Amino acid sequence: MKLSDAINSMQFSPIRRFNPIAAEVEAQGTKIYKLNIGQPDIETPECFMDAIREYTNGTIAYQQSQGDSLLVDAIIDYFKRDYNVEYTEDQIITTNGGSEALTMTFRTILNENDEVIIPEPYYTNYNSFVKTAGGHVNPVKTSSEDGYQYARSGMLETALTAKTKAVVVINPNNPTGQVLADEEMEYIADFAEEHDLWIICDEVYREYVFDGLAPQTFASLDRVADRLIVIDSVSKRFSACGARIGFVACKNEEFMQGIMKLAQMRLCVSTVDQVGAAALFRLPKTYFDEVRQIYQSRRDAAYEEISKIPGVTCVKPKGAFYMTIDLPVDDAEEFLMFMLTEFSDNGETTMFAPAAGFYATEGLGKKEIRIAYVLKEEDMRRACQLIRLGVSAYKKKLELLNARIWRNQL
Ligand SMILES: Cc1ncc(COP(=O)(O)O)c(C=O)c1O
Known part of the structure; x- marks a missing residue:
């Protein structure tokens, strides 16, 4: 029995694909700040x-x-x-x-x-x-x-x-x-x-x-x-x-x-x-003013922290609650796997969506990630700090690996 060509040609959501790995990591006791899904933590109006x-x-x-x-x-x-x-x-x-x-x-x-x-x-x-x-x-x-x-x-x-x-x-x-x-x-x-x-x-x-x-x-x-x-x-x-x-x-x-x-x-x-x-x-217009202010503060906090990453390119978003970030790594998907399975700081790490899945053109977005600023301001700051620490640890790991390969070749 076979599935349709149409279904076989479809992708799994790059936003949700890493959730099973994250669940395993959480089960082992690591806290994960989840910036991968646009699921706001703000309460639904009563x-x-x-x-x-x-x-x-x-x-x-x-x-x-x-x-x-x-x-x-x-x-x-x-x-x-x-x-x-x-x-x-x-x-x-x-x-x-x-x-x-x-x-x-x-x-x-x-x-x-x-x-x-x-x-x-x-x-x-x-x-x-x-x-x-x-x-x-x-x-x-x-x-x-x-x-x-x-x-x-x-x-x-x-x-x-x-x-x-x-x-x-x-x-x-x-x-x-x-x-x-x-x-x-x-x-x-x-x-x-x-x-x-x-x-x-x-x-x-x-x-x-x-x-x-x-x-x-x-x-x-x-x-x-x-x-x-x-x-x-x-x-x-x-x-x-x-x-x-x-x-x-x-x-x-x-x-x-x-x-x-x-x-x-x-x-x-x-x-x-x-x-x-x-x-x-039927909610009054003022509802949006309040929530907008919350997102703007989160955006500002996230942007400030992300801008501290050496070699990063990031355009300050003007709306929605996402930021696309061009990281100084070669492969954002590999970096995400590193963050989930090899990195933690004080028992904490973070996850985000690798951005390649947001492009139709093959090869684009490989170094980019998307974060959703859907967590409280202090959590956003911490999550973005973890990305910065993670980039630095990931680069060190690659340098060590390259040095070992180089030594073995001598
Ligand atoms: C741009 C855009 N359109 C549509 C949707 C679909 O959302 P929903 O089906 O929850 O209304 C999303 C969800 O993230 C979105 O970001």
């Missing part, structure tokens, strides 16, 4: 559970495939209140997290071998989202030296072919923390209009922008309303990753009718979680 406790229906029935109108209306009000963007009920479909919103979106718009432009590095699961829909990622190369910029005249064009169907924008970006300026959004809109492409804008970190930047949405650009698909989720915004509630917002009627077929195929999204999520979208 209103989520309160709303569920007040839910009185005796039977937990299927919801509408489109979503609970309580949640859909709360989302519509949130967009109107915070961004002055008008959506109607038939322009929103709730999903099992942003992940299902993306899976269903690509299945709705892609034919076999169609291409999607995504600036790399990008959130690694896009490889699977696009592949399972029969498509192919065409990356636009960016680099730490130019701040991972991609929305500049001529850049997106490098990945354009006759098969390109869509351009994906993750804003604020995972894994780089890069945030688009207004004129960059205009350039992406021009590009999509000129080449008749869908714009898939993944805004799951929308509110988490720093240094006084104002949160923004692509949905404010009316001129692309008909080609814009906004992907969203409560996971990061409200620190509710396990609620598995996301949504697609789109003003293109044909797209919404198409994606509804997939929504109906999977029947509905968790009835109970939608009740809790509706309460989250």
Whole structure:
């Protein structure tokens, strides 16, 4: 018996792949600061559970495939209140997290071998989202030296072919923390209009922008309303990753009718979680101000510590809660294995995601890691210090090894 070619060609998540090794190391008593997964430690607002406790229906029935109108209306009000963007009920479909919103979106718009432009590095699961829909990622190369910029005249064009169907924008970006300026959004809109492409804008970190930047949405650009698909989720915004509630917002009627077929195929999204999520979208705007401040302090602490590593290149993130770090090591994956299995300082070590899996281009990102600043400020500092101590110990180990090889050759 054999599995499908499609499944065999898929990757395991580079973010979660090292978890079994970490579990063994923890079982032996080492403390691991986990910076590999974007799972915030901030508590989910109480209103989520309160709303569920007040839910009185005796039977937990299927919801509408489109979503609970309580949640859909709360989302519509949130967009109107915070961004002055008008959506109607038939322009929103709730999903099992942003992940299902993306899976269903690509299945709705892609034919076999169609291409999607995504600036790399990008959130690694896009490889699977696009592949399972029969498509192919065409990356636009960016680099730490130019701040991972991609929305500049001529850049997106490098990945354009006759098969390109869509351009994906993750804003604020995972894994780089890069945030688009207004004129960059205009350039992406021009590009999509000129080449008749869908714009898939993944805004799951929308509110988490720093240094006084104002949160923004692509949905404010009316001129692309008909080609814009906004992907969203409560996971990061409200620190509710396990609620598995996301949504697609789109003003293109044909797209919404198409994606509804997939929504109906999977029947509905968790009835109970939608009740809790509706309460989250009714939180006052001040909630974001408080959480944003927490992430900004963590970013500052992490950046300060990481900058102390000799030979490191690191762009200070402007948003989301990730940092991509170019380390002075040859192979970040080997370095991670060293950190987990050979290194500890006072019984502690740290883990992160090797960044190669965030690139489509073979060989890129080998020296880079992604950290998620999802731990308390003092823990972030300690975790980043451990990376610095680890780099130094790893280099010493390699020097010793090289010296031994050299001696044996004499
Ligand atoms: C950019 C981006 N999009 C989508 C997702 C999917 O999140 P969820 O399915 O929890 O909403 C993630 C998760 O890390 C992400 O970073």
